[in-house]
Amino acid sequence: MSMFRLIALAGLVLWLALPARAAIEIREVTSPGGIGAWLVESHDIPFVALEIRFRGGTSLDAPGKRGAVNLMTALLEEGAGEMDARAFVRARDALAASFRFGSSSDSLSVSARMLTENRDQAVALLRQALHEPRFDADAVERVRGQVLASIRSDATDPGRIAARTFDRLAFGDHPYGSAPDGTEDSVSALSRDDLIEAHARTIARDRIYVAAAGDITAEELGALLDVLFDGLPETGAPLPGRAEYGLGGGVTVVSFDTPQSVAVFGHEGMDRDHPDFFAAYVMNEVLGAGGFESRLMKEVRGKRGLTYGVYSYLYPMDYAALLLGQVASANDRIAQAITVIRDEWVRMAAEGVTEQELEDVKTYLTGAYPLRFDGNAPIARILVGMQMEGLEPDYVNTRNDRIMAVTLEDVRRVAGELLQPDRLHFVVVGQPEGLETTN
Amino acid sequence: MHAIRLAFLAFLLMALPTRAENVAAFTLENGLEVVVIEDHRAPVVVQMVWYRVGAADEPPGKSGIAHFLEHLMFKGTETLAPGEFSAIVQANGGSDNAFTSWDYTAYFQRVAADRLGLMMQIEADRMANLRLAAEDVLTERDVVLEERNQRTENDPGALFSEQRRAAQYQNHPYGIPIIGWRHEIEGLSKADALDFYETYYAPNNAILVVAGDVTADAVRALAEEHYGTLAPSQALPERIRPQEPPQRAERRLTFADPRVGQPYVLRTYLAPERDPGAQETAAALTYLAEILGGEGANSVLGDKLQFDAQTAIHSSAFYDGLSLDATTFGLVVVPAPGVTLAEAEAALDAALAEFLEEGIDPTLFETLKMRMRAAEIYALDSVQGRARRYGAALASGLTVQDVQDWPAILQAVTPEDVMAAAHAVLDRANAVTGWLERPAESRSEVSQ
Numbered sequence: 047m048s049m050f051r052l053i054a055l056a057g058l059v060l061w062l063a064l065p066a067r068a069a070i071e072i073r074e075v076t077s078p079g080g081i082g083a084w085l086v087e088s089h090d091i092p093f094v095a096l097e098i099r100f101r102g103g104t105s106l107d108a109p110g111k112r113g114a115v116n117l118m119t120a121l122l123e124e125g126a127g128e129m130d131a132r133a134f135v136r137a138r139d140a141l142a143a144s145f146r147f148g149s150s151s152d153s154l155s156v157s158a159r160m161l162t163e164n165r166d167q168a169v170a171l172l173r174q175a176l177h178e179p180r181f182d183a184d185a186v187e188r189v190r191g192q193v194l195a196s197i198r199s200d201a202t203d204p205g206r207i208a209a210r211t212f213d214r215l216a217f218g219d220h221p222y223g224s225a226p227d228g229t230e231d232s233v234s235a236l237s238r239d240d241l242i243e244a245h246a247r248t249i250a251r252d253r254i255y256v257a258a259a260g261d262i263t264a265e266e267l268g269a270l271l272d273v274l275f276d277g278l279p280e281t282g283a284p285l286p287g288r289a290e291y292g293l294g295g296g297v298t299v300v301s302f303d304t305p306q307s308v309a310v311f312g313h314e315g316m317d318r319d320h321p322d323f324f325a326a327y328v329m330n331e332v333l334g335a336g337g338f339e340s341r342l343m344k345e346v347r348g349k350r351g352l353t354y355g356v357y358s359y360l361y362p363m364d365y366a367a368l369l370l371g372q373v374a375s376a377n378d379r380i381a382q383a384i385t386v387i388r389d390e391w392v393r394m395a396a397e398g399v400t401e402q403e404l405e406d407v408k409t410y411l412t413g414a415y416p417l418r419f420d421g422n423a424p425i426a427r428i429l430v431g432m433q434m435e436g437l438e439p440d441y442v443n444t445r446n447d448r449i450m451a452v453t454l455e456d457v458r459r460v461a462g463e464l465l466q467p468d469r470l471h472f473v474v475v476g477q478p479e480g481l482e483t484t485n
Numbered sequence: 486m487h488a489i490r491l492a493f494l495a496f497l498l499m500a501l502p503t504r505a506e507n508v509a510a511f512t513l514e515n516g517l518e519v520v521v522i523e524d525h526r527a528p529v530v531v532q533m534v535w536y537r538v539g540a541a542d543e544p545p546g547k548s549g550i551a552h553f554l555e556h557l558m559f560k561g562t563e564t565l566a567p568g569e570f571s572a573i574v575q576a577n578g579g580s581d582n583a584f585t586s587w588d589y590t591a592y593f594q595r596v597a598a599d600r601l602g603l604m605m606q607i608e609a610d611r612m613a614n615l616r617l618a619a620e621d622v623l624t625e626r627d628v629v630l631e632e633r634n635q636r637t638e639n640d641p642g643a644l645f646s647e648q649r650r651a652a653q654y655q656n657h658p659y660g661i662p663i664i665g666w667r668h669e670i671e672g673l674s675k676a677d678a679l680d681f682y683e684t685y686y687a688p689n690n691a692i693l694v695v696a697g698d699v700t701a702d703a704v705r706a707l708a709e710e711h712y713g714t715l716a717p718s719q720a721l722p723e724r725i726r727p728q729e730p731p732q733r734a735e736r737r738l739t740f741a742d743p744r745v746g747q748p749y750v751l752r753t754y755l756a757p758e759r760d761p762g763a764q765e766t767a768a769a770l771t772y773l774a775e776i777l778g779g780e781g782a783n784s785v786l787g788d789k790l791q792f793d794a795q796t797a798i799h800s801s802a803f804y805d806g807l808s809l810d811a812t813t814f815g816l817v818v819v820p821a822p823g824v825t826l827a828e829a830e831a832a833l834d835a836a837l838a839e840f841l842e843e844g845i846d847p848t849l850f851e852t853l854k855m856r857m858r859a860a861e862i863y864a865l866d867s868v869q870g871r872a873r874r875y876g877a878a879l880a881s882g883l884t885v886q887d888v889q890d891w892p893a894i895l896q897a898v899t900p901e902d903v904m905a906a907a908h909a910v911l912d913r914a915n916a917v918t919g920w921l922e923r924p925a926e927s928r929s930e931v932s933q
Binding site (some may be wrong): 140187192198200304337351355376411413414 | 526527528559568571572577579580595597623624625626627629630631632635638743744745746747780782783788791792795798819822849853855859862863865866867868
């Protein structure tokens with residue numbers, strides 16, 4: 047990308063299929079410095095919501111440094127440039143700006159809200175946090191203490207134990223197989239140099255995704271992007287490779303003294319760019335994702351009162367894909383809940399969905415989709431997520447057509463391929479009656 | 486330096502627009518209060534119906550009945566089968582749910598704006614025509630028991646909080662948990678649910694809030710059509726609960742559970758709430774919570790406990806003035822490794838004493854005022870959030886005028902007001918202090 051390239055408004059102006067006066071116009075903006083972003087301009091409220099992602103996230107921890115990216119990210123707001131942690135927070139609060147830094151297995155995220163009134167100052171401050179974090183010794187120790195407390199709390203949380211156990215069994219040594227915030231030992235051992243290294247590995251120009259929504263023009267956004275990102279390193283650590291799924295069917299019980307067992311279950315899923323993804327999505331909506339209307343909710347909760355909530359969801363990540371679910375039932379009822387869930391897996395794999403179910407789910411999914419775009423903050427989040435998934439802006443116009451194109455036969459075929467009752471694995475944390483770890 | 490910064494802030498405060506909220510309010514002849522919030526940015530509408538009844542209005546021995554009834558409201562009417570309500574909402578691309586608090590029970594749907602009439606039709610239907618099958622009631626009671634397992638029995642922090650509230654409110658029913666005590670949930674019946682329903686679910690005990698891509702006139706016409714025909718209750722009880730007497734002695738409790746991963750100290754003081762036409766003290770306490778325990782570096786407790794001395798890894802303060810009767814002002818300190826709960830509490834008390842002596846940094850106070858005002862701008866982004874703000878306030882005894890006055894009342898708060906409120910509330914004789922910890926014998930074990 048040429049440094050001298052002018053802001054290209056890209057000609058690509060798209061309209062979400064909504065009543066005309068509420069249509070959402072997505073513009074692709076490229077800054078003079080070559081950073082791309084998507085913009086929905088809306089001058090109703092005098093602020094802008096900005097969402098930034100750096101692909102890679104906690105999966106870019108250096109070998110032996112588990113938790114470095116998580117701790118580094120938490121320190122971005124703890125002092126930058128000439129400002130120590132107190133001064134930084136004071137400067138931010140004086141502008142009434144909001145910056146949230148987060149990290150996940152696939153990305154490092156920045157969510158910002160800035161008033162139009164003082165946006166330039168807020169952007170300058172955010173730039174400092176991204177470019178010049180100080181990692182002062184006292185701040186490192188303070189935040190390290192918070193991370194360690196969180197790790198200790200997770201260690202006695204049955205839901206967390208279940209999810210961590212499933213991940214470990216599924217992905218082993220791949221970063222997806224361990225807690226992104228690290229262990230007490232790994233976090234305790236991190237040095238300031240490790241944090242500087244984690245920063246260099248993750249925050250780089252070749253992995254940036256940006257979306258903005260609100261009171262800002264394309265020209266202003268272009269300038270903002272260069273203020274934020276000019277001077278960041280071109281590249282960081284190489285992205286991780288594919289994670290091999292290594293778990294077979296069965297049950298793993300983790301004994302934990304608590305009245306209600308929590309189960310996480312699942313097996314391999316489907317990548318977001320798979321041609322059958324929409325059929326799988328529709329199938330799972332009927333199976334376990336559709337609020338009170340899903341088969342799992344009706345069978346496990348509605349008919350039998352075995353749980354307060356049971357869900358299944360497609361979980362495509364950058365380097366693996368899962369079909370996951372969760373349920374919690376009293377220790378003397380969890381075995382029955384699991385039996386019902388298995389039966390539903392078998393039934394769906396064999397029969398697919400009914401014509402009525404397919405029609406209902408299509409109506410719901412296509413009707414609900416435009417309702418998501420109901421504010422600057424949600425719009426910016428959706429737009430940055432689309433970019434991370436490799437979708438085009440035009441997706442907002444074609445998505446409902448793709449849902450409508452799914453046929454009964456598609457769902458039956460994909461259910462038969464995707465759902466594998468004999469590979470379904472349940473990790474159960476609690477004192478479940480009548481359940482034991484299988485081999 | 487200070488003078489320059491203050492001048493700069495003053496400029497910003499002038500420059501931030503005060504925005505017309507575009508809110509209309511009216512009352513139908515049968516007593517249903519209606520609030521309409523227009524926001525035409527997206528073709529979405531949120532309908533919320535709030536009943537002025539919650540867990541603090543339950544008959545003795547029937548704790549959990551308000552919440553149980555909330556579940557049962559999805560179990561059918563004369564014309565709708567069990568579950569059909571949510572099925573209709575979903576078939577129209579919408580989502581729906583409900584929630585219960587001590588002071589209110591609320592039901593909501595979020596749908597495309599052109600489906601509002603249908604949503605009103607089915608919501609009005611279940612306001613008057615609930616029909617329950619005995620077996621559905623028993624199955625749903627099991628669901629509620631699993632909900633209690635999930636939210637409370639499986640979470641030592643939630644059990645601790647339940648015990649603390651029970652210690653705080655010795656006379657007022659705020660001391661019972663919203664979901665109910667387990668032994669009382671187990672005994673709740675269909676008759677209990679229907680009694681409660683007949684007594685409290687009526688248009689003259691409800692508030693309809695509609696927010697989104699609608700006009701007040703259109704909402705009025707639809708509301709007249711669907712809700713206007715419902716008869717008001719003639720026997721609605723006056724909303725009078727046993728009030729909490731002044732607390733005269735400090736209360737303390739220690740809750741030990743091997744499932745505690747991270748011990749902490751939590752203290753709540755009995756505190757005044759927002760009252761109609763009298764929200765000034767609550768506004769001052771809203772500032773006090775931010776000043777003492779807002780985000781990290783800029784708060785008094787963060788400064789003294791996490792920065793000056795590394796006694797704590799986390800500290801915060803919380804206060805919610807939306808409450809029909811006396812509310813609480815809370816403080817939390819999570820000690821750093823090697824610091825006992827006794828030491829953490831002592832450090833908290835020392836920090837509070839210093840604060841009461843030193844007062845408030847004027848620059849930080851002006852910053853906070855600016856942030857309160859900016860929060861009003863950011864809040865405009867969420868239609869559902871704005872609907873909740875009105876519904877919760879009206880169900881908690883406030884008026885539309887009180888809601889609209891609140892931002893200006895916040896802007897009028899002075900540091901002196903905050904210090905006066907702090908001196909009045911921050912008294913241990915007026916508080917419950919709780920320690921959440923692991924039992925002594927398991928503290929040395931490695932957590933699993």
